[in-house]
Amino acid sequence: MNERINLSNGTIVASGDFTIGHEWDGSKSFSAYAEGAIYTFAVNCSGSGNWALPTIPRTSQPSLNTWPNNSPDFNIGDTITVHMNSKSSSFTHTVVLNFGSYSYTIGTGVKDNISLDTDRIASNLYAQIPNSVTGTGDITVTTYSGGTVIGTARCSIIAHVVGSKPDFLVSYRDQAQHTHDITGDNQVIIRNQSDLRIEITGAEAKNSATLKSAYAVVNGDKTSISLTSESGHIICGNVNSSTDVTASVTVTDSRGISTTKNIKVTVWDWVPPTAIVNVWRESNYYSDCFVNVNANYSSLQNHNDLIINFKWKKKGETVFKNGETLYNNVQAGFTADNTFDWDVEVEVSDKLDTTIYTLVLHKGMPVACVDVLKYSVGVNCFPKYSKSLEVNGVCLSGQVLYDNASGTAGNVTLSDSVA
Numbered sequence: 001m002n003e004r005i006n007l008s009n010g011t012i013v014a015s016g017d018f019t020i021g022h023e024w025d026g027s028k029s030f031s032a033y034a035e036g037a038i039y040t041f042a043v044n045c046s047g048s049g050n051w052a053l054p055t056i057p058r059t060s061q062p063s064l065n066t067w068p069n070n071s072p073d074f075n076i077g078d079t080i081t082v083h084m085n086s087k088s089s090s091f092t093h094t095v096v097l098n099f100g101s102y103s104y105t106i107g108t109g110v111k112d113n114i115s116l117d118t119d120r121i122a123s124n125l126y127a128q129i130p131n132s133v134t135g136t137g138d139i140t141v142t143t144y145s146g147g148t149v150i151g152t153a154r155c156s157i158i159a160h161v162v163g164s165k166p167d168f169l170v171s172y173r174d175q176a177q178h179t180h181d182i183t184g185d186n187q188v189i190i191r192n193q194s195d196l197r198i199e200i201t202g203a204e205a206k207n208s209a210t211l212k213s214a215y216a217v218v219n220g221d222k223t224s225i226s227l228t229s230e231s232g233h234i235i236c237g238n239v240n241s242s243t244d245v246t247a248s249v250t251v252t253d254s255r256g257i258s259t260t261k262n263i264k265v266t267v268w269d270w271v272p273p274t275a276i277v278n279v280w281r282e283s284n285y286y287s288d289c290f291v292n293v294n295a296n297y298s299s300l301q302n303h304n305d306l307i308i309n310f311k312w313k314k315k316g317e318t319v320f321k322n323g324e325t326l327y328n329n330v331q332a333g334f335t336a337d338n339t340f341d342w343d344v345e346v347e348v349s350d351k352l353d354t355t356i357y358t359l360v361l362h363k364g365m366p367v368a369c370v371d372v373l374k375y376s377v378g379v380n381c382f383p384k385y386s387k388s389l390e391v392n393g394v395c396l397s398g399q400v401l402y403d404n405a406s407g408t409a410g411n412v413t414l415s416d417s418v419a
Contacts, residue, residue: 020053028053058087059151062095062141067113070155075162076126076207077119082139082155084112092144097121099137099159100128106139118159125159126207131254133161165259166211168203170249172196172265175235182303182351183268189239190300191270193352198234198249203227209253217248218265227251242269272353273297273306277346285364287338292331297350307349310334312361315341338364 013036020030030053035046063070067083074080084093095106095114102124107114118125129135137157143150173186176195180186189196198216205211215224216234219241223234239245245265252258275295282288297306311323312334320343326332336342342361347354369378376383379391389396 058143059153060084060086060091060093060141060143061153062093062139062155064139064155064157072156072158073160074118074157075160076122077162079115079117080157081113081115082106082110082141084110084141086112086143088145090145091150094142094144096140096142097137097157098140099125099135099157102128123207126161126164126209129159129161129255130208130210133255133257135159161207161255161257164206164209164253164255165257166203166205166209166251166253167259168249168251168261169201170247170261170263171199171201172247172263173199178352182300184303187266189265189267190352191242191267192238192240193270194239196236196239196247196265198236198247199231200227200233200249200251201231203230203232203251205253209255209257212252212254212256214249214251216250219245239265239267241267243267268298268300270298270300270304270352273348273350273355275308275346275348275355275357277357277359279344279359279361281336281338281361281364283366285338285366287335287364289334289336289361290331291326291334291344291346292329293326293346293348294329295348297348300351304350304352307347309347309349310344312336312342312344315343315360317343320345336361 020028029050031048031050033046033048035043037043038045061068063083063085065071065074065081068085082095084091086093089111091111093110094108095110097104097106097116104121104124106116125135135158137159138154139157140152140154142152174180174183174189174194175186175197176193179190179194183190188194196218200214203211203214211227211229213224214227214232214234215222216236218236219239221236223236225232225234234249236247244267247263247265248260249263250258250260273295274297275293278292280290282290291310293308293310295306295308298304306328308326308328309323310326310332311320313320313322314337322334324332324334326346341363344359344361346357346359348357349355365380366378367380369382370376371378371383374383374386374388376386376388376390379389381390381393383390384393385395
């Protein structure tokens with residue numbers, strides 16, 4: 001203030017309030033100064049002083065791993081350090097870890113910091129998060145000054161699951177009896193015929209997790225199952241591959257953590273049997289006939305057999321009355337009346353499948369036929385008329401072609417049949 005005042009005993013020159021905050025450790029000191037002029041215009045008196053405020057106890061604020069800021073993340077099994085960030089060297093602390101419903105006292109009477117090997121309590125931590133790869137909690141620090149509780153403070157923690165992949169054994173087999181009977185080995189898969197079965201045994205989820213599911217990928221096809229016990233199987237069915245394949249098998253636990261294992265699956269190539277079939281008459285005319293079947297089949301490493309069945313019947317009949325077994329690529333003879341068309345059927349079979357070929361054997365038709373009874377000649381046909389020349393069923397003889405063979409070139413009358 002800067003004004004003149006008439007002083008008398010007890011006069012208050014000035015008054016007021018001023019708030020002074022304590023430091024982080026609860027201590028505080030301050031100083032003050034005043035001056036004035038008495039009976040003159042010049043300052044002729046002054047005063048100053050220093051004062052210390054009473055120390056106020058402060059609660060320590062903990063932090064994990066770093067100081068003073070908190071670094072909450074750690075892997076279960078790591079050694080962690082809790083910093084007290086104490087406001088006074090005389091303070092002591094009780095440090096407690098809280099995680100889900102689990103509580104663990106790390107230490108009491110702690111001065112500055114304390115470390116914990118979380119591997120000692122790993123099983124308890126894992127048990128709190130059976131369905132997650134992380135969990136949250138806190139570190140609670142209670143601050144003491146002597147025997148007096150100053151207060152409680154917390155810092156957050158985030159625990160991460162590690163080293164917890166599920167484990168299992170994997171194998172496979174062919175569960176189709178008809179293919180197993182051929183190979184004699186359930187470790188051999190026949191292409192598009194065997195029924196591949198993946199076996200999972202000894203499956204185990206780790207660190208309080210539970211088994212959840214499994215799937216197999218074979219030749220690009222994925223098959224999934226629910227897996228809640230130590231064993232299970234995946235039916236993959238037919239395998240469409242001409243060579244060995246890799247089965248990739250994955251087991252997943254309740255945390256979503258997976259383990260994948262690969263196994264080689266032995267595959268034998270197989271395709272349905274095929275053939276080139278030829279059936280013909282001798283000289284394209286006679287009743288003596290021939291058949292030849294040139295077949296291809298998958299040998300399955302000499303475990304497969306080829307069977308060729310041949311049968312024939314007159315065109316229009318409903319039942320095959322004739323039949324025999326043929327040898328591959330060996331010509332065989334048979335008899336089929338050359339005045340009829342015949343249905344021919346060839347079955348080419350192996351131990352797994354049959355391919356059927358259906359053909360027609362036409363009636364005998366010579367290139368040239370001389371009928372000595374009719375005194376006629378047929379070219380690519382049998383002659384119908386007497387004393388005629390016929391080509392492809394058309395009669396070219398004068399006797400039949402004309403009604404009047406003596407007619408003139410300008411007056412020719414065709415027979416009714418030719419017309």
